[in-house]
Amino acid sequence: MFQEAIYHQPLGAYGYAIGSNRAKITLRSKKGDLKAVSMLHEDRFDAPGSHGTLQLTLAGSDEMFDYWQGTVESETKRVRYRFLLDDGVNRLWYAEGGFATVGERAGWFHLPYLNLADLFTVPDWVEGAVVYQIFPDRFRNGNKDNDPDGVLPWGGTPTPSTFFGGDLAGIIEKLPYLSDLGVNLLYLTPVFFSPSTHKYDTIDYLAIDPQFGDLETMKELVDEAHKRGMRVMLDAVFNHCGMLFPPFQDVLARGQESEYADWFHIKSFPVDTQAINYETFATGVASMPKFRTEHPAVREYLLRVAEYWVKDIGIDGWRLDVADEVDHAFWREFRSVVRAANPEALIVGEAWHASTEWLNGDQWDSVMNYLFRDACIDFFAKGDIDVEGFDQRLTRVRMMYKEQATKAMFNLLDSHDTERFLTTCGEREELLRLAVTFQMSYMGIPEIYYGTEVGMVGLTDPDCRRCMIWDEQEQNRELYQWFRRMISIRKEHRALRVGSFRSVIVDALANVYGFVRETDEEGVLVVLNRSRFAQSVSWPDGVSGGVDLLSGARYDGVLEVEPFGAVLLKYK
Ligand code: ARE
Numbered sequence: 054m055f056q057e058a059i060y061h062q063p064l065g066a067y068g069y070a071i072g073s074n075r076a077k078i079t080l081r082s083k084k085g086d087l088k089a090v091s092m093l094h095e096d097r098f099d100a101p102g103s104h105g106t107l108q109l110t111l112a113g114s115d116e117m118f119d120y121w122q123g124t125v126e127s128e129t130k131r132v133r134y135r136f137l138l139d140d141g142v143n144r145l146w147y148a149e150g151g152f153a154t155v156g157e158r159a160g161w162f163h164l165p166y167l168n169l170a171d172l173f174t175v176p177d178w179v180e181g182a183v184v185y186q187i188f189p190d191r192f193r194n195g196n197k198d199n200d201p202d203g204v205l206p207w208g209g210t211p212t213p214s215t216f217f218g219g220d221l222a223g224i225i226e227k228l229p230y231l232s233d234l235g236v237n238l239l240y241l242t243p244v245f246f247s248p249s250t251h252k253y254d255t256i257d258y259l260a261i262d263p264q265f266g267d268l269e270t271m272k273e274l275v276d277e278a279h280k281r282g283m284r285v286m287l288d289a290v291f292n293h294c295g296m297l298f299p300p301f302q303d304v305l306a307r308g309q310e311s312e313y314a315d316w317f318h319i320k321s322f323p324v325d326t327q328a329i330n331y332e333t334f335a336t337g338v339a340s341m342p343k344f345r346t347e348h349p350a351v352r353e354y355l356l357r358v359a360e361y362w363v364k365d366i367g368i369d370g371w372r373l374d375v376a377d378e379v380d381h382a383f384w385r386e387f388r389s390v391v392r393a394a395n396p397e398a399l400i401v402g403e404a405w406h407a408s409t410e411w412l413n414g415d416q417w418d419s420v421m422n423y424l425f426r427d428a429c430i431d432f433f434a435k436g437d438i439d440v441e442g443f444d445q446r447l448t449r450v451r452m453m454y455k456e457q458a459t460k461a462m463f464n465l466l467d468s469h470d471t472e473r474f475l476t477t478c479g480e481r482e483e484l485l486r487l488a489v490t491f492q493m494s495y496m497g498i499p500e501i502y503y504g505t506e507v508g509m510v511g512l513t514d515p516d517c518r519r520c521m522i523w524d525e526q527e528q529n530r531e532l533y534q535w536f537r538r539m540i541s542i543r544k545e546h547r548a549l550r551v552g553s554f555r556s557v558i559v560d561a562l563a564n565v566y567g568f569v570r571e572t573d574e575e576g577v578l579v580v581l582n583r584s585r586f587a588q589s590v591s592w593p594d595g596v597s598g599g600v601d602l603l604s605g606a607r608y609d610g611v612l613e614v615e616p617f618g619a620v621l622l623k624y625k
């Protein structure tokens with residue numbers, strides 16, 4: 054037995070509550086090493102009747118490890134447990150005291166008490182969400198009167214500083230379009246008063262940029278969206294402000310004397326925007342001075358902003374810009390404030406890498422899942438990894454997070470910061486469709502970047518921010534109809550949204566990937582063929598036929614999947 058590869062701790066994504074008296078447990082072992090893992094558990098004060106044994110199941114593997122999982126129930130909410138590891142030759146106990154042949158010597162792991170106050174909860178509505186990301190200047194110009202000077206004709210080439218006149222009135226005008234598509238959670242990149250086209254350099258956190266509208270337009274957007282069963286999220290740029298933010302201007306003017314001198318990370322006075330003697334977003338972005346979020350006055354200011362938009366204007370959540378560079382304590386307070394203002398509000402961090410530390414239930418609910426995107430690019434778009442590599446990458450990401458977070462992940466293929474996915478695919482639409490089929494049927498919620506549904510392309514920022522194509526002659530209407538259908542399939546089948554996940558076909562030779570999403574009532578087998586040949590697939594355990602949700606065709610006997618094709622087989 055490879056004891057050195059075995060890992061468990063009663064914390065993070067390895068041991069945590071998923072209900073008032075249920076905890077999910079994960080144990081990691083060297084890939085292929087163990088044949089079985091079980092767990093002896095009981096109340097930590099030995100309450101009568103609390104003793105049990107749980108068989109863990111192999112939930113997935115990555116390149117190096119197997120992950121064994123189980124859910125333990127405890128009436129008293131106080132659990133202690135130890136594992137019995139079996140590699141087919143030896144059996145060893147494992148717990149806090151290490152490895153032992155006799156159980157008592159290994160001791161116990163403890164989950165001392167499953168406090169309801171610590172339970173990671175994500176609002177229920179999130180399970181049904183399909184996100185649509187909008188870059189307001191480029192979505193729709195609904196009001197020519199608020200256009201900034203020098204606005205370019207719709208459809209021109211975007212540069213870092215061009216304006217096209219898109220606004221909130223445009224979004225309101227297109228709500229029927231979005232409703233028809235089936236999306237129900239709109240995420241708008243920043244809309245507060247700011248000089249730039251992207252508006253990540255805020256001047257006033259309490260005002261809508263006049264190019265986009267005003268408070269009334271924002272309220273109208275929220276109300277109209279709500280009437281249609283859609284929610285609206287805004288972008289919280291709290292890592293930094295814009296150079297023209299009045300407190301920073303005050304520091305520029307008055308130096309150390311300014312009451313805001315401590316709001317920023319100033320290295321020396323006087324502040325010099327040429328030499329950039331203060332911390333900024335990224336490296337030397339002078340226009341974006343970084344906030345010192347540990348300063349009580351800064352915290353107070355930003356928390357009131359967060360509260361205002363949720364409580365007074367009625368937005369349904371926040372996407373947090375550069376969220377991984379802001380301190381954890383701030384995000385904890387932020388969560389309390391936002392959830393108190395609206396217990397149903399959603400909090401999604403922007404972090405491109407492992408975000409385990411923020412997803413414990415006390416800070417964010419979810420992240421923009423760029424690790425999902427990375428895996429999809431390598432497998433679907435570029436074909437750089439085979440199906441086995443793809444499955445391993447997905448497993449590794451799932452194992453980083455508590456299941457509450459995994460279910461709420463913003464699974465995106467592209468965004469305003471990246472090349473468009475269709476472009477990455479070399480404009481091969483069949484690859485985009487395959488990836489979107491996966492996105493719509495995987496754990497987490499799909500996030501669509503505006504225009505993907507009509508076939509928009511573009512290299513990275515600024516080219517990925519082209520004006521939305523509204524001329525139906527220029528839209529890919531077939532793709533649109535197909536997106537519509539995929540979204541409705543997801544909405545109609547609960548198994549695809551909240552069902553358990555198990556990969557069942559990982560055929561590297563054929564390059565076919567198959568997985569099962571299952572609830573007690575329903576089961577869907579998703580099969581994706583990422584090869585240019587038709588592939589016949591053998592049925593995984595427990596499935597022997599069903600109806601394809603996409604084509605309506607019934608499959609029994611042979612299950613053949615077309616080149617670059619997909620089947621979503623409802624078998625239960
Ligand atoms: C502007 C120009 C760009 C130019 C850049 C150079 O438009 O063409 O390349 O300046 O400095 C906003 C605007 C951008 C603007 C930027 C600076 O939208 O257009 O770029 O401000 O003025 C990292 C961060 C992540 C961040 C990305 C962009 O970790 O938080 O970089 N994303 C958010 C927003 C952006 C926004 C800002 C932050 C600033 O979503 O839109 O930019 O408020 C790797 C790294 C990641 C890295 C990622 C992308 O994977 O691991 O950490 O993300 O690449 O670079």
Ligand code: CA
Nearest residue numbers: 196200218220
């Ligand atoms: Ca306008």
